[in-house]
Amino acid sequence: MKLLERILKYQIVTSLCVLTLGAVLFYFSVDYLIDREVNKELMRSKAKVSWQLRHINELPVYILQLGDSLQLDQVRYPGQMALVERKLFNEFENEYQPYRQLIFYERVEGAWYRVTISKLLAQRQQLLEAVVMTVTFIVALLLISLLLLNSWLSRRLWRPFYKTLRALDSYQVEKHEVLTFPKQHTVEFEQLNQSVTHFTDRLAATYQNLKEFTENASHEIQTPLAVILSKIEGLFQDESLKESQLVALSEISEAANRLAKLNQALLLLTKIENRQFLAGTEPISLVPIINRKLRDLEDLIEQRGITVKTAIEPTGPVMHPALAEVLVNNLLTNAIRYNVNGGTIDIALNAGKLVVRNTGAPIHIDPELMFERFRKEGTHSASLGLGLALAKTICQVNGQTLTYETDGPWHILTVTW
Amino acid sequence: MKLLLIEDEKALATSIQNYFQRENFICEWAADYRTAVEKINIYRYDCVLVDLMLPDGDGLDAVRELKRNFPETGIIIISAKNSLDDRITGLNLGSDDYLTKPFHLSELNARVQAVIRRRSFQGSQQIRFGKIQIDPQEHLVLVDQQEIVLTRKEYDLLVYLIANKNRVLTKESIAEHLWGDDADLMDNFDFIYTHIKNLRKKLMDKGCPDYLKSIYGVGYKFSEQ
Known part of the structure; x- marks a missing residue:
């Protein structure tokens, strides 16, 4: 629930409570006032009636208010004065209406009379209606104005907040960006934006340092590795070495070679992540790259009895040519390495899509996990475990998506752009 | 030089x-x-x-x-x-x-x-080793003036072996020379052996002495002795 909606919720509940309470109070106080007034009038009328009855010979002055009625009944004994409310049939309106009656007894020329003054209470009904109507109207007005204010607020005042939120949402530390915002008049938003700017600034700097360190370290490792490998190669030429020494040396050489390859792959990965390859400006056709690569790998494919089927159109994503090369290379070598002998590779290149399918042993983990660095299924000792991580990184950096699915014996890698 | x-x-x-x-x-x-x-x-x-x-x-x-x-x-x-x-x-x-x-x-x-x-000049572009003569421009390999038909990889392998004659060549260096970055696609080096075997056979069929010596655990050596 949005903050403004939550505020609105409380506002509405409070307003409804206050208004209901106010309406009740209002009703009772007005009712009380009217009630008192009615009684007073009835008492005044009583005084007038009493006076008139005692001076029966004189002409009656005006004694009752309009709408009131007076009834005289002769009784044998006087009773208690009483104020009662009852509904009486009104012949003019042809309906029952509420009346308040003041009943008292008066002695006129030796006989007792019961005097009943009836007063119509129609105003009270009207009052109730007026109160309910007014309150409803006020409530409606209040709610509408609250809603309007709210939407205006969320459009105007909260706009910078939502802008900041959107910017944070789409923030990617890999892009090395620092989020900056225009100056805000609202203190809280300005503080928020400044914090976000400082935060992303520090984040980008730390990330950059880390990446530079990785790259420099990889670079520095290359030279000692070159020395090690060259010394080993020199030693191989020494004819006085025993066979066992040569075998040990050969194993050292293999390990050092592997280390060099690993280092190079990591270096490339870091460079791609550091965006040292400028984004391409125009689509690069993958056809020549695929064909060249298949030719290079021809004898490997042949040796393992793999059938390659291609359905390719001259198309491709916008990408740095070197990265396109690395991408295709990794997808194809992956399809060969993890294939079964006598298996199949399907390469389909259409507008916006490159699909490389190969037969292979089933994997027992979520295929998407294969994109993690150094993730290897099975024991392919020669593999560095970086191929798919590289492919994934290239796609991420260039805005393509790479997915890995399995379907029975098929392993399907799809690049879409 | x-x-x-x-x-x-x-x-x-x-x-x-x-x-x-x-x-x-x-x-x-x-x-x-x-x-x-x-x-x-x-x-x-x-x-x-x-x-x-x-x-x-x-x-x-x-x-x-x-x-x-x-x-x-x-x-x-x-x-x-x-x-x-x-x-x-x-x-x-x-x-x-x-x-x-x-x-x-x-x-x-x-x-x-x-x-x-x-x-260098045209004449010295030829590669010679023992009975083998190679014209790099034409990709032509002759043994005792008879042409041998080699695959692209076999040709590259032969040129590489001759360039490093009389030296011990590791399997990795051969694999890397022939397949570059794809060398690690081979989970063992049997594959090189196949190429070496084919090349040796083609050379010896034309009357070439066996120049290729296998060095146990390490690799190969191409020499006249």
């Missing part, structure tokens, strides 16, 4: 020098940019090996200097930087090849020989 090695890492430079001395090449060494420029301007070299990152300058400047004054000298850049830009700049400046550290000395040797061969 006279080479100049511009490389600031002494240990690596010594290895390279030793390797080329066995090839009967004269390999001089310059450890920094200043010495390198001095040597370039005094002596004539057949091929210069340049490291790009020097303590007192950029190896690419040495390449420019060479190209301006001695365009006929072969140039191979050896660098720890595998950056595409450097590679392109280097090749655009007129260097003949670009090799990323770390590399196999046998690979460097093969490339140096290829550069020198390309830059």
